Amino acid sequence: QVQLQESGPGLVKPSETLSLTCTVSGGSISSYYWSWIRQPPGKGLEWIGYIYYSGSTNYNPSLKSRVTISVDTSKNQFSLKLSSVTAADTAVYYCARDYRRTTVTPGYFDLWGRGTLVTVSS
């Protein structure tokens, strides 16, 4: 079955760029949308943005100026970059499949990675 796995540094310094990769295994990244979601310790969930396998993106307006999501179909991976991080960006970062029942309906998150904790600290 399809599985997602996040990878990347667990510690990032303030003002630097957080970079994470999600590897999709057991299935193709093609024909689906893929999202990043984060959860600060002890708090709720926040959607960061999604990417279609073709490369089209949509970001949370509150993070849009700092976020870039990209896809590499040859590696079955998609990635997140979040610039100018502060302590408020400390969170568990999840990648998830943004599943659409049809090409014109919006998606919900039907598959999730296990998440990776990223701490912003000097």
Place this chain on the structure above:
Amino acid sequence: EIVLTQSPGTLSLSPGERATLSCRASQSVSSSYLAWYQQKPGQAPRLLIYGASSRATGIPDRFSGSGSGTDFTLTISRLEPEDFAVYYCQQYGSSRTFGGGTKVEIK
């Protein structure tokens, strides 16, 4: 942005009891594009319900969702020990936003 407010914040119940969780939206959620997720400590969220009332694959029928417009409900008919967790609602009709969560704890 559609803001989702979940209530209560914490629900203290015993196994076998019925749980009723509420999710209220600041504006109408188009076409009932609302989902529910369950999250246990140290785990990723798991999809329970999409489209306000459709159960995801493998979800037991003791979980049911209802509602439309701005008011939605997740009901667990008889709580099993493994159901004690945090539950989040999420709308996907206008961007994507999550509610703050309801913790279902053992009384």
